[in-house]
Amino acid sequence: MPDVVYSVRDVVHRYRTPSGDVTAVQEATFDIPADGLTVLAGPSGSGKSTLLRLLGVIERPTSGELTLHGNDTVRLTERARRALRREVHLVFQSPVDNLFGYLNVRDNLRAAAQLSGAGEPDIGMLDRLGLPGTADWAISALSGGQQQRLAFLTALAAKASVVLADEPTSQLDSTSARLVIDTMLDLVKLGVTVVAASHDDAVLEVAARVYGLGRVGRGGHDRL
Numbered sequence: 001m002p003d004v005v006y007s008v009r010d011v012v013h014r015y016r017t018p019s020g021d022v023t024a025v026q027e028a029t030f031d032i033p034a035d036g037l038t039v040l041a042g043p044s045g046s047g048k049s050t051l052l053r054l055l056g057v058i059e060r061p062t063s064g065e066l067t068l069h070g071n072d073t074v075r076l077t078e079r080a081r082r083a084l085r086r087e088v089h090l091v092f093q094s095p096v097d098n099l100f101g102y103l104n105v106r107d108n109l110r111a112a113a114q115l116s117g118a119g120e121p122d123i124g125m126l127d128r129l130g131l132p133g134t135a136d137w138a139i140s141a142l143s144g145g146q147q148q149r150l151a152f153l154t155a156l157a158a159k160a161s162v163v164l165a166d167e168p169t170s171q172l173d174s175t176s177a178r179l180v181i182d183t184m185l186d187l188v189k190l191g192v193t194v195v196a197a198s199h200d201d202a203v204l205e206v207a208a209r210v211y212g213l214g215r216v217g218r219g220g221h222d223r224l
């Protein structure tokens with residue numbers, strides 16, 4: 001039985017808006033084990049991004065239980081939540097949002113390591129994980145797929161144990177998306193827990209498990 005990284009029980013998340021509360025996540029219950037790629041799938045507005053923010057210890061659920069490596073993220077102090085957040089690395093859908101465009105490839109790895117308090121990064125990972133010979137390249141010299149690949153490698157530089165990716169292939173053509181998918185699987189092999197919100201069939205095909213979120217209605221998600 002693989003280790004449970006996240007345990008999510010009856011999690012509800014509501015946003016307060018001037019026109020009333022919006023339920024973004026309705027009674028979500030699932031576990032995320034350490035092994036294999038986990039995908040959160042569902043139509044626009046079904047709460048995927050909100051769930052990623054809850055898993056990323058960025059927001060607290062309105063109610064329910066959510067543990068990360070056994071730590072109760074709902075009741076922890078803000079200080080303890082900040083410490084836990086260091087274990088998690090976020091990858092957004094637009095490659096330019098994931099990298100410092102004014103730094104070269106090597107310095108992006110260094111910056112990720114410094115920001116998370118990790119030691120000097122292993123630049124050799126570029127050669128081993130699909131970006132050989134690019135250490136001195138400007139970010140603008142990489143293709144979109146290569147930039148997104150580097151975004152995942154910055155998680156290794158930061159020594160994150162969990163990577164949460166929001167639609168990581170949605171702005172890429174199928175060839176570039178393949179680079180990103182291979183990199184997510186490389187990270188999984190290296191023991192990193194990777195959770196992606198995605199409705200890309202190519203991502204769904206390689207997932208070890210898919211949690212489907214339906215539209216949130218009065219009865220909750222269609223299925224989860």
Ligand SMILES: Nc1ncnc2c1ncn2[C@@H]1O[C@H](COP(=O)(O)OP(=O)(O)OP(=O)(O)O)[C@@H](O)[C@H]1O
Nearest residue numbers: 015017022023024043044045046047048049050051
């Ligand atoms: N900050 C916010 N304030 C108010 N409502 C929000 C906020 N963020 C999201 N919502 C609402 O919560 C619901 C779920 O949104 P969320 O972005 O989590 O879904 P999603 O599945 O990621 O959608 P998409 O694929 O379009 O990004 C939607 O109805 C959305 O309008």
